[in-house]
Amino acid sequence: MQVIEKPADGLKRAFNVVVPTAAIEEKVNERLNEVGQQVRLPGFRPGKVPMNLLKKRFGEAVRGEVLEKTIDESTQAALSEKALKPAVQPKVELVKFEEGQDLEFSVQLEVLPEISSDVGAIDLTRPTAAVSDDEMNKALEGVQRTKATAEKVERAAGKGDVVFADFVGRMAGEVFQGGTMQDALIEIGSNNFIPGFEDQLLGTKAGDKKTVKVTFPADYGSAPHLAGKDAEFEVDVKEIRELKLPALDDELAKSIGDTGIDALKERLRAYLQQNHDGASRQRVKRQLLDKLAESHKFQVPQGLVDIEFESIWRQMEQVTRGGQVDPEDAGKSEDELKKEYRDIAERRVRLGLLLSEIGQKAGVVISPEDLKSAIVQEAMRYPGQEAQVVDYYQRNPQALEAFRAPLFEEKVVDHLISKANVTDKPVTIEELLKEDDEI
Numbered sequence: 001m002q003v004i005e006k007p008a009d010g011l012k013r014a015f016n017v018v019v020p021t022a023a024i025e026e027k028v029n030e031r032l033n034e035v036g037q038q039v040r041l042p043g044f045r046p047g048k049v050p051m052n053l054l055k056k057r058f059g060e061a062v063r064g065e066v067l068e069k070t071i072d073e074s075t076q077a078a079l080s081e082k083a084l085k086p087a088v089q090p091k092v093e094l095v096k097f098e099e100g101q102d103l104e105f106s107v108q109l110e111v112l113p114e115i116s117s118d119v120g121a122i123d124l125t126r127p128t129a130a131v132s133d134d135e136m137n138k139a140l141e142g143v144q145r146t147k148a149t150a151e152k153v154e155r156a157a158g159k160g161d162v163v164f165a166d167f168v169g170r171m172a173g174e175v176f177q178g179g180t181m182q183d184a185l186i187e188i189g190s191n192n193f194i195p196g197f198e199d200q201l202l203g204t205k206a207g208d209k210k211t212v213k214v215t216f217p218a219d220y221g222s223a224p225h226l227a228g229k230d231a232e233f234e235v236d237v238k239e240i241r242e243l244k245l246p247a248l249d250d251e252l253a254k255s256i257g258d259t260g261i262d263a264l265k266e267r268l269r270a271y272l273q274q275n276h277d278g279a280s281r282q283r284v285k286r287q288l289l290d291k292l293a294e295s296h297k298f299q300v301p302q303g304l305v306d307i308e309f310e311s312i313w314r315q316m317e318q319v320t321r322g323g324q325v326d327p328e329d330a331g332k333s334e335d336e337l338k339k340e341y342r343d344i345a346e347r348r349v350r351l352g353l354l355l356s357e358i359g360q361k362a363g364v365v366i367s368p369e370d371l372k373s374a375i376v377q378e379a380m381r382y383p384g385q386e387a388q389v390v391d392y393y394q395r396n397p398q399a400l401e402a403f404r405a406p407l408f409e410e411k412v413v414d415h416l417i418s419k420a421n422v423t424d425k426p427v428t429i430e431e432l433l434k435e436d437d438e439i
Contacts, residue, residue, distance in 0.1 A: 003078045011110045011301050013084060016095060017074050019103040027066045032058060067097060071105055078107065085112045087301030110301040115354055117361040122291055122420040126284045127427040131272045135429065139268045140248055147252060150185075150241035156203045157240045159189045163201050164239040167212075171231050178223055179231065187243070194231075201235065208237040279432050285413050288420070292354060293347055300349045309338075309345035316341065352409075359412040366407050374403040 001023075006014040032054045037047050039058070044050075075092060079085075090109035097103045150162045157163050163186040169179025188198045200212045212233040220227040246252050253264040316337070319326075329337060379389040393400045 001074055001077065003081065005082070011087070011113060011299055012108070013082075013111055014106065014108045015078065015082075016104055016106050017071075017078050019070055019074055021100060021102050024066065024070065024103055027070065028059070028063055031062045031066055035062065063099075067103065070103065074105075075107055084109070086110070087112050088303040088307070110303050112353065113298050113300065115296075115298055115357040117354075117358045119292060119295070119358065119416065122288065122416065124284050124287050124291075124417065124420045124422045126422050126424050127280055127432050128424050129276045129280070129427055129429045129432040131269050131276065132429065135272055136265070136269060139272060140265070141245070143256065143264065143268070144245040144248060144252065145243075147246045147255060149244045151244055152239050153242045154206070155240060156205050157188060157201055157237075159202065160187070160243060162187050162241040162243060163204065163235075163237055164241055165201075165235050165237045167233045167235040169231050169233045171229055176226070176231070178226075179233070183238075185241075197233070201237070204235075204237045204240070206237055206239050210235045210237065276429065276432065281417075283432070284417060284422070288413060288416055289351055293351060296350065296354050298350065300346060300353065304349045304353075305342065305346050308349050309342050312341050312345055313338070355409055355412045358416065359408055362412070362415050364408060364411045364415060366404050366411070370407050370411075371400055371403055374407055375400070378403075 001020075002018040004016040004018065006016075029051070032051065035058050036049045036051075036054050039049060039054075040046060041049050041053070041057075044053075071092060071094075075090060079090075087110045090107050093106050093108075095104040095106055097105075153161075163184075165184055165186060166182050167180070167184060169176055171179075186193060186198060186201060188201055190198065192198075194214045194216060196214045197212055200214075201210060204210050212235055213230070214233070215230050216223075216226045216228060218228045248261065250260040253259070253261045256264070258264040258267060332340075375390055375393045378393070379386040382389050
């Protein structure tokens with residue numbers, strides 16, 4: 001086998017491979033002999049079929065089989081000989097192959113870049129938020145509401161009351177889909193309905209008919225076709241009900257599985273703090289990735305960028321078809337959007353390659369226990385179907401492998417955070433959840 005290299009172009013590599021015809025013919029004959037041991041032809045015992053007849057009957061098929069196998073094996077041998085690590089599947093094209101002549105084919109590929117795993121000293125600020133009394137009170141009230149009752153009252157509706165009603169919605173005088181409901185329970189002040197809807201029911205009584213005028217929010221995600229539009233609802237009030245919350249005591253706590261009110265409070269506080277800590281880690285991770293992206297500007301394989309960009313663009317098109325356009329993207333041309341999303345794709349690929357290199361050098365591994373934990377976390381997203389989810393992944397190892405890459409990334413991020421200079425900064429929960437990084 002002869003490998004003829006062509007000049008390198010960045011991460012692109014190209015070479016031709018020439019395999020002598022003698023080697024091809026030898027493999028063809030070997031394979032025909034194997035076929036001859038198995039095939040049954042009239043007038044011949046197995047293993048006694050003449051070679052000329054085997055070539056006539058099976059030569060073309062065997063030659064094609066040998067060609068495919070030879071190209072694959074020769075390509076892998078050439079990559080190994082040149083110590084090339086393909087970023088994506090190499091492109092292989094047949095240049096020349098005729099019986100009695102050498103086989104020649106071309107290979108084009110992009111290789112993985114050389115990456116330094118030395119990230120240097122990294123300074124990070126970790127926002128931390130303790131659970132406030134206000135958060136605890138809201139969480140406890142939420143528990144009370146799960147056991148609340150609503151009693152009919154003969155008075156005008158006030159904030160916190162429930163209006164039991166029917167309503168019909170119209171736009172420009174026409175009833176619209178999704179705007180009609182029977183026996184609706186509308187809690188005034190819950191903000192579960194369109195902004196302004198609940199407030200206009202304040203002071204209504206049983207038997208009242210009320211016209212409620214609202215404008216759907218511009219970012220109304222549940223029904224994008226209604227976003228930003230004016231509507232009128234004819235509301236027929238049937239009853240006013242007063243919410244009765246149960247006492248915040250041991251009896252309430254035991255009704256939802258806790259041993260007492262103190263145990264309930266402890267569980268709620270731990271849950272809220274876990275959420276805060278998760279948000280804090282996400283902020284630190286974002287800082288870390290930004291710093292890594294700024295300090296590592298190596299060239300990345302465009303084949304990988306193409307794959308990532310196509311995935312992002314498909315998701316964007318699906319969201320757009322659903323009417324959920326990001327306000328920041330509104331008014332931008334397709335070319336502008338593609339440029340922005342391609343930049344995002346390139347950043348993701350670069351960070352993915354960098355984290356992979358860092359993780360390998362640091363000896364980060366994904367254990368069977370890590371994968372089992374991932375299955376449990378995934379199953380918890382489907383209440384009542386946990387057993388089915390676990391069973392699915394246990395029976396589908398390939399599906400389970402989908403967890404490996406994100407788990408590996410998170411482990412590498414934890415490794416880097418543990419090595420960084422991290423300064424804790426106490427903040428409020430509102431500051432912690434801000435999109436803006438400057439807190």
